[in-house]
Amino acid sequence: MKVLIVDEEPDVIKVVRATFRAQEPGWEVLSAAGGEEALDLIEQEQPNLVLLDVGLPGMDGFDVLKEIRLFSDVPVIMLTVRDDEVSKVSALELGADDYVTKPFGALELVARARAVLRRAEGLPLTHEEPFVCGDIQVDFDTRQVRVRGQPVELTNTEYRLLYHLVRNAGRPLSHEALLARVWGREYTDEINYLKVYISRLRTKLEPDPQHPHYVRTEYGFGYSFRAP
Amino acid sequence: MNASRSETRTARDVTAVWPGSGIDRVLLALRWLTLALAVGLSFIGRSTEGMFVAALPLAAGVAAYNLVILFVHRLLPWLRRPLNVMALDGLAATLAVYLNGGYHSAFFVLYIFVLIVAAFRFSVTSSLFMANLSGFLYIAACLLNPAGLNAPEASYILGTKLILLLVIALLSSLLLEQLRVEQQATARERALLEAQSSFISAVSHELRTPLTCIKTSIELLQTSELLDADENLRELLQTIADDTARLEKLVTNLLQVIRLEAGQLELTRQPTDLAVLLRRTAASLEPLRMSKAHSLELDLPEGLPRAWVDRERIEQVTANVLSNAIKFTPPGGHIQLVLRYVPHEQALSVAVSDNGPGIAPDERERIFEKFYTGRKQRTSAGVGLGLYIARQLIELHGGRITLESTPGEGSTFTFIVPLGAEADEGTDR
Numbered sequence: 001m002k003v004l005i006v007d008e009e010p011d012v013i014k015v016v017r018a019t020f021r022a023q024e025p026g027w028e029v030l031s032a033a034g035g036e037e038a039l040d041l042i043e044q045e046q047p048n049l050v051l052l053d054v055g056l057p058g059m060d061g062f063d064v065l066k067e068i069r070l071f072s073d074v075p076v077i078m079l080t081v082r083d084d085e086v087s088k089v090s091a092l093e094l095g096a097d098d099y100v101t102k103p104f105g106a107l108e109l110v111a112r113a114r115a116v117l118r119r120a121e122g123l124p125l126t127h128e129e130p131f132v133c134g135d136i137q138v139d140f141d142t143r144q145v146r147v148r149g150q151p152v153e154l155t156n157t158e159y160r161l162l163y164h165l166v167r168n169a170g171r172p173l174s175h176e177a178l179l180a181r182v183w184g185r186e187y188t189d190e191i192n193y194l195k196v197y198i199s200r201l202r203t204k205l206e207p208d209p210q211h212p213h214y215v216r217t218e219y220g221f222g223y224s225f226r227a228p
Numbered sequence: 229m230n231a232s233r234s235e236t237r238t239a240r241d242v243t244a245v246w247p248g249s250g251i252d253r254v255l256l257a258l259r260w261l262t263l264a265l266a267v268g269l270s271f272i273g274r275s276t277e278g279m280f281v282a283a284l285p286l287a288a289g290v291a292a293y294n295l296v297i298l299f300v301h302r303l304l305p306w307l308r309r310p311l312n313v314m315a316l317d318g319l320a321a322t323l324a325v326y327l328n329g330g331y332h333s334a335f336f337v338l339y340i341f342v343l344i345v346a347a348f349r350f351s352v353t354s355s356l357f358m359a360n361l362s363g364f365l366y367i368a369a370c371l372l373n374p375a376g377l378n379a380p381e382a383s384y385i386l387g388t389k390l391i392l393l394l395v396i397a398l399l400s401s402l403l404l405e406q407l408r409v410e411q412q413a414t415a416r417e418r419a420l421l422e423a424q425s426s427f428i429s430a431v432s433h434e435l436r437t438p439l440t441c442i443k444t445s446i447e448l449l450q451t452s453e454l455l456d457a458d459e460n461l462r463e464l465l466q467t468i469a470d471d472t473a474r475l476e477k478l479v480t481n482l483l484q485v486i487r488l489e490a491g492q493l494e495l496t497r498q499p500t501d502l503a504v505l506l507r508r509t510a511a512s513l514e515p516l517r518m519s520k521a522h523s524l525e526l527d528l529p530e531g532l533p534r535a536w537v538d539r540e541r542i543e544q545v546t547a548n549v550l551s552n553a554i555k556f557t558p559p560g561g562h563i564q565l566v567l568r569y570v571p572h573e574q575a576l577s578v579a580v581s582d583n584g585p586g587i588a589p590d591e592r593e594r595i596f597e598k599f600y601t602g603r604k605q606r607t608s609a610g611v612g613l614g615l616y617i618a619r620q621l622i623e624l625h626g627g628r629i630t631l632e633s634t635p636g637e638g639s640t641f642t643f644i645v646p647l648g649a650e651a652d653e654g655t656d657r
C-alpha cells in the first residue's frame with residue numbers, strides 16, 4: 001500500500017511518516033512539499049491514498065485536488081487547519097473522500113485512512129436480481145447503473161450510497177443509518193458528507209436534480225429511494 | 229514586473245486624453261443629456277410650428293460649445309481640470325441664457341447640471357458656492373439681456389430660480405456625501421473582515437501545525453513499548469499530552485471567538501436526538517467525573533422530539549457546562565443532567581445542576597462575558613471563554629442560556645434550544 005503525504009511542513013511529513021511506520025509498517029509513505037511535485041508523484045507512483053494539505057504554497061490543496069480528479073480516482077483525504085464547514089463542503093464537492101482537521105492525532109489519522117481505503121475497495125458483488133425503477137436500472141452482479149439505458153459512472157462511495165437506498169426502496173433511511181452504512185459509524189454526525197453525495201447522485205441519475213423524482217428527501221429524517 | 233507596471237501606466241495616460249475617461253467623459257455625456265433636456269423644456273408651452281425654431285438654436289448652441297471645448301481641451305490641457313471645466317460650463321450656460329431670452333431661457337438647466345457635477349466632485353461648501361455663482365451669473369445674464377427683464381414677474385422668477393439652485397446644490401451634495409460616507413464605511417468593514425479572515429488563517433496555521441506534530445508524536449510515544457519499563461517517563465508524557473490538549477482547546481476557543489465575532493461561524497444543523505447526544509457527552513467526561521468522585525444523575529427521557537441543531541456545537545456547550553460543574557464542585561458532589569421538552573416554546577431544555585459553592589448574584593451575568601474568570605482565581609478556570617462561547621452558540625441556534633444559583637447550595641445552568649422548523653433543512657447540496 002502506497003500513501004502520498006503532501007504538506008509544505010517537513011515536520012508534519014515526518015510525524016505522518018512515523019505514524020504509518022508505527023501503525024501500518026507494511027505501507028510505503030511517499031511525500032511531496034508542493035502541488036506540482038504531488039501531481040507528478042501521483043502519475044508516476046500511482047499511490048493508493050493521498051493525504052493532501054490545503055495550505056500549500058502556490059497551487060493550494062483545492063487546486064491540486066481539482067487537477068488530481070482530472071486524471072485519477074485515487075482516494076484523497078484533505079488535511080487542513082481550516083475547520084469551517086464551507087471549506088469542508090468545498091473539499092467534498094471537489095471530490096475529496098474525507099477531511100481531517102489539524103491538529104489530528106496519530107490514531108485518528110490512521111483510522112480515517114483505513115476507512116477511506118475500505119470504502120474505495122467497493123462493495124462485494126452480490127448475485128441478486130437487478131433493481132429497476134422507471135428509467136433507472138441497477139445491476140448488482142456487475143455493479144453497473146443505467147439511466148434510460150445509458151451506463152452511468154459512479155464512484156465507489158456513490159455506488160455504496162445508491163446500493164443502500166435502492167435495497168430499501170420505498171423505505172426512508174435516516175441520516176445516521178446512511179452515514180453509518182456508507183462511511184462508517186464514526187461518521188454519523190457528518191451530515192455534510194451525505195448531502196454532498198446525495199447531490200452528486202441526483203445530478204447523475206435524476207432528469208431534474210432540482211426536483212428529484214427518485215432520491216427523495218425525508219424532511220427532518222433522511223432520504224428514501226422511490227419504490228419501483 | 230516593473231516593465232509591466234510602467235506599460236499599464238502609459239496605457240492609462242493615453243486613455244486620459246480626450247475623449248478620455250472619468251470626469252471628462254461624464255461631463256460630455258451630461259452636456260448632451262442637458263441639451264436633450266433643454267430642447268425638451270423649450271418645447272413646453274410652444275406651438276408645434278415654433279418647436280423647431282426654438283430647438284434648433286439650442287441644439288446647435290450646445291453642439292458648438294462641445295466642439296469648442298473639445299478643441300480648447302486639446303490646446304490647453306489644464307482646462308480639463310474639473311473646476312475649470314465647471315467654470316467654463318457656467319460661463320457657457322450664462323452666455324446661452326443671455327442669447328436665449330434671459331429668464332425664459334431653457335438653458336437654465338445647464339446651471340443645475342454644473343451643480344450636480346460640482347456635488348460629485350467637491351464638498352458641500354463648494355457646491356453651495358457654485359450655486360451662488362450660478363445664480364449670480366444667471367441674474368447677470370438676465371440683466372444684460374434687455375428682453376430678459378421686461379415682464380413684471382421677472383424678479384419673482386429670478387428669486388425662485390436662485391432658491392432652486394441652492395436647494396439642488398445642497399441636496400445633491402448632502403446625498404452624495406452620505407453615499408461617500410457609507411461607501412467608506414462598507415470598504416472599512418470589508419477590509420476589517422478580510423483582515424480578520426487572514427488573521428484566522430495565519431493563526432490557525434501557525435498554531436495548529438506545530439500542535440499536530442506535538443500531538444501525533446505524543447500519541448506515537450505513548451504506544452511505544454519503551455514506556456512499559458519507565459513509569460516516570462509515562463507520567464511525564466501524560467503531562468505533556470494533557471497540556472497539549474489544554475493548548476489545543478485554548479487555540480480552538482480563541483479562533484472560535486474570532487469567527488463568532490466576525491459572523492463567520494456557520495451551523496451545520498441536523499435532526500438530533502438530544503438524549504443520545506447528552507449521554508454521549510456525559511460519557512466522554514467520565515474520567516474527569518470519576519477523578520472528583522462525583523455522582524452523576526442522568527434524567528434523559530427517550531422519545532422526545534428531535535431538535536434541529538448543530539451536534540458538534542451542542543456537544544461543545546454541554547461539555548463546557550458539565551465540565552465546569554464537575555471542576556468547581558468539591559469532591560464527592562452530585563451532578564444532574566436533565567433534558568425536558570418545553571411544549572409552549574416548541575423547544576428542548578437542558579439543565580446541568582451541581583451542589584457546588586454556587587455563584588454570587590453579582591457574578592451571574594458576568595460569567596458569560598468574554599475573558600471573565602470569576603473573582604476567586606482558580607487554577608483550572610481557564611481564560612474565561614467557555615461560557616461566552618456557549619452563550620453565543622446557543623443564541624446562534626435561536627435559544628438562550630440561563631443560570632440560577634444559590635451561594636453555598638449549588639448552581640443550575642439551563643440552555644433552551646428551539647426544535648427548529650423542518651424548512652430550516654434547506655436544500656441538499
